[in-house]
Amino acid sequence: MPVDRPTPSRTTVMIVDDHPAVRDAVARAVEAEPDMALVGVAGSAAEAFDVLREGHPDVAVVDISLGDAHGLDLVQNLRAEADTLAVVVFSMYDEAVYAERALRAGALGYVRKSEPTSTVTEAIRAAADGEIYLARRAASRLLARVAFGAGGPGDRSGDGAPGGDGAAARTGLDELTDREMSVFQLLGQGRPTDDIADHLNLSRKTVETYRRRAKEKLGLGSVTELLQFAIRWTYAQEEQPQMRV
Template identity: 40%
Template sequence: MRAGEQAPDEASPSPASSHRRRKVLLVDDHPVVREGLAGLIGRDPELCVCAEAGSITEAMKAVEEERPDAAVIDISLGTENGLDLVSRLRTEGHELRILVLSMHDEMLFGLRSLRSGANGYVMKHEATDYLITAIHQILGGRVFVSPPVSDRLLSSVSNQRAQPSSDIDRLTDRELEVFRLIGTGLGTSKIAHQLHISHKTVDTHRMRIKEKLGLQTASELIIHAASWLREGRTRTG
């Protein structure tokens, strides 16, 4: 080494080695879906999947242990509701960014998700097109909804007199959750246990749902709920 020259600092990391990939938690009750999402995320050099979970309990444990920067959460976690997980994360003060996935139309669940504390919403069949963009956008402190419906969502927020686009939109968040569970085949007792409410409260919700949807019998309610749930799953292909 010539006089006056400085030895290279071998301890100094290169820019590439010092770059930390942002950690993403995947929450979906279907392993195959998680595998597909992980494949998409793994292709991005700035992101990595730090953990996967199939239930609210598993997700909360992963958040505590891994401290992810973001979570991608499916609304339907078996008999659990992903929005309950979103609300719990916010109530407990976790500051990670949250992207909600759903097989249902954004006009139905998009605003509900954002009200629960999510930072973005993507329909499952659009995940290939928008997932990575959505994750980067929410990590950057912005809100994401897919372009095809963003104008509709903004319009519904600004227009206080806007009418619901369907009878389903008239249901409250709790009524919609009861309706979804009815569609999965659960009866009153199991719904009450799942939601930690009384049988009487479930019956009241069922009555109000029938009134809002123009249904007369319990059988009609079950068929309608199952059909709605099946239609949403079919759209995701």
């Protein structure tokens, strides 16, 4: 007589990204894994909460740049809605600038879109087990900061091409608060002040304050210089090789 064997539980996953091609690629990677089940995809923060409430996922893979919310805010808000949810941030932006911020916001993993999709599934497994998942370089940098302070022994933060880990430290981006970095990132996307205020649910005056603080911390002489630098930095991020299947 055949014996019914228990079916191993699968990790349920939701994907939040406003780029359809990225959503589809990650969805296919998840569906190809026998130990994972896709419960839904979302193209916006608003849709993400619908999927969260209907699908009750174990892990959410979240882009850091969405049309209706900043990714770090979404990480915090999703975790506030479901405190057992594990979050992996999947972003085109430099780990040196955003990996530690993502962890502080409540994420358990940070993966750049230049990584193959197999890396995302590795991060999902780690997050589902309650483990932190970072690329080796980002993990080393974070551990050095904890152990020795900025950069650690032999710090080479002045090295690196624009947009890379060294450039992030050299230019002072890692000195910006999360809100200042959010404003800086949106400036780099060419968004006007009022649009940034609406996007981050802040007043125009508050956005201007964050903008001024970012300008001062980066050692720039004017808002125009800040805007030019933000655009160059954002362009460098977008020029990095993107997701590999």
